[in-house]
Amino acid sequence: MDARRPASVSEKAEVEKIQDVAAAHTLGELGLGTGSDPAIGSFVDIDEKKVLRKMDIRLIPMLAALYLLSFLDRGNIGNAKIEGLQEDLHMTPEQYNWCLTVFFFTYAAFEVPSNLLLKKLRPSRWLPLIMVCWGLVMTLMGIVQSFHGLLVARLFLGVTEAGLFPGVAYYLTMWYCRHEIQLRQALFFSAASVAGAFSGLLAFGISKMDGIGGLAGWRWIFILEGIATVLVAALAFFWLHDFPETAKFLTEEERAFVVHRLKYQGQVQTSADGETEQAQVAQAEEFEWKYVRQAFTDWQVWVNLFVYWSVVCPLYGISLFLPTIIKSLNYTSSTAQLMTVPIYVVAAILAVISAYFSDKVGKRSPFIIGFLLMMIVGFSMCIASSNPKVVYGGIFIAACAIYPAFPGVITWLCNNLSGSYKRSAGMALQIGVGNLGGAMASNFYRQADSPRYILGHGLELGFICMGIIASLVLIFSYYRVNKRRAQRMADGELANFTTQELSAQGDRAITFRYMF
Known part of the structure; x- marks a missing residue:
């Protein structure tokens, strides 16, 4: 066991x-x-397709709802700002940026421990528990009275939200094979795009409550969205499923099938007639600290971080500052809130479409690099022109590339980490350290640079170019390793290893092939 x-x-x-x-x-x-x-x-x-449909229906909607609320709660501070938060709390622009930044320090610090706890504990208990905690923190943010109160609240929000995204991203890998995971990651992550759209609509509506109960409209944004999070968390205790082995919505035979297909994915061997076929090399499951150490010392995790930063910096730049950037184009607060909606809706649709084709062709890097180039076009338009329509168009293009690229980056790494615990630690490390990019992006768009924000857009372009270079390094390295392993197998080295040894080696086994 x-x-x-x-x-x-x-x-x-x-x-x-x-x-x-x-x-x-x-x-x-x-x-x-x-x-x-x-x-x-x-x-x-x-019927494999029938089993997948069952899993999709029972898993994805609830997970998407959890992440929608998570992204809504961490990003609604941008909506609250243009409704008077900064003025009411007498904060300077630098203090506001600090409130954005400190969230990512605790968020990054607690992701690896949370993922290991998720593996030890039941997801149906752990995920709703942390959700209740961050919902309470969000609700209490509505009654803060000073910069220091908001700063502390954002620190605790980072602690409580830390486990959700890496936890769910890893949790999905315990249900789906690597050639089908990106579509599910995209369906789950597209909730972030929908959250952006909802955030504008909700902020527009909730801000009309200004004065009710003696509270400002921006306070009601925090309070009502925090309460909604707690209520959904209560439902999640009953609606979430733990693992395929205990899934009541599957028959005994279907559960065995799901367990079987997950155990023997990602490995190849050369048969007697020279053909490449699936190898029966099960992934190691018993916890050992060496798997965590392997994740921290794996070169691909650290190179992938640069790709992650190239997407996450623009992601948080958009999600935290989009209402402010649009308002600076001489639109009213209400109009700026509403103008964020179509951007996020289109981005969500593109994320799902691109993930479908990425899974279909079995490639990650061409889509990621393509979207990074698309981001360059969008941010270049923002720098090159002061015309509000051109700037809005550039932001639109950039956002429609960011949201499809993000699940691709997450999936690319998880596809290439073998071994349950190593994958758990590696994905948490990628997302944890990677989200320090959010701390950097929180300071890209300074109020002093309004309305052009040339520095912010320029820094985004720098990170995007870095991500393209890192992607090319990964592609070249994966190609060389796969070719070398194929040659070693052709030379008969496979006979030197037992099944247990190959299992323990995980993605370092000569039978494992990296996906690029």
Whole structure:
């Protein structure tokens, strides 16, 4: 048994039974079964598309709702600002930027521990718990009376929100194979785009409550959205599922099938006739600290961070400052709130479409680099012109590239990390350290640079160019490693390793092929 502990003895027995069924099927496929046991054989009666549809319906909507509220709660400070937050709390522009920045310090610090806890604890308990905590923090932000109060609230918001995005991104890899994961990551992450659209609409409506209960409109933005988060968290306790082994919406045979297909993904071997085929090399599951150390010392994690920064800096630049940038183009606060909506809607649609084709062709880097080039066009338009329509068009183009690129970057790394715990730590490290880019982006758009914000747009362009270079380094490196491993297998080195040794090596095994 691994560290994914079900809540009861009966569930533990059920998990063991499912794993036994999956193992029996594996024996049958390898020609090691007796043929007398009806559980032994291939999964010929399982409709894979039907199973995927079941999983999509039961998992994605709730996860998207959680992330929608998460992104809404961390970014609504931008909507509150143009409704009077900065003036009411007597903050300088530098103090406001500090309130944006400190969120990312605690957010980055707690992501790796949270992901390891998610693996140890039940997702259906851990994710709603942290959601209740950040909902309470968000609600209390509505009653802060000073810069220091807001600063402390943003610090605690970072602590409580830290586990959601890396947790869900990793959680999905425990259900879906790597050739189908980006579409699901995009469906989940597109909630961020929808959150941006909702944020403008909600802020527009909630701001009309200005004066009710003696509270300013911006305070009601925090209070009502925080309460909504707590209510959805209460529902999530009952609607979230833990792992495929215990999923009640799947039959016993379907659960065994899902477990089986996840265990033997990403590995190849050369058969006697020279053809490349799937290798039966299961991923290691028992927790050992060496898997965490491997994630921290893996070169690809650190190179991928530069790609991540090239997307996350523009992402937070847009999400935190978009209402302010649009308002600076001589629009009213209400109009600026509404003008953010179409940007996010189109971005969400493009994120899903691009993810579908990325999964279909089995490639990540061409889409990521393409969207990075699209961002360059958008931010260049913002720098080159002072015409409000051109600047708005540039922001539109940039946003429509940022939101599709982000799930691609997350998926690219998780596709190339093998071993459950290494993937957990590696993804948390990528997102945790990567989100320090949000701390940097929080200071890109200074009030003194309004309305052109040339410095902010220029810094975004610099990070984007860095991401393109890092992407090319990854592509070249993956190609060389895959070619070298193929040659080693052709030379017969596979015979030197046992199945257990290959399993322990994870993505460093000669049977593993990097996706690029």
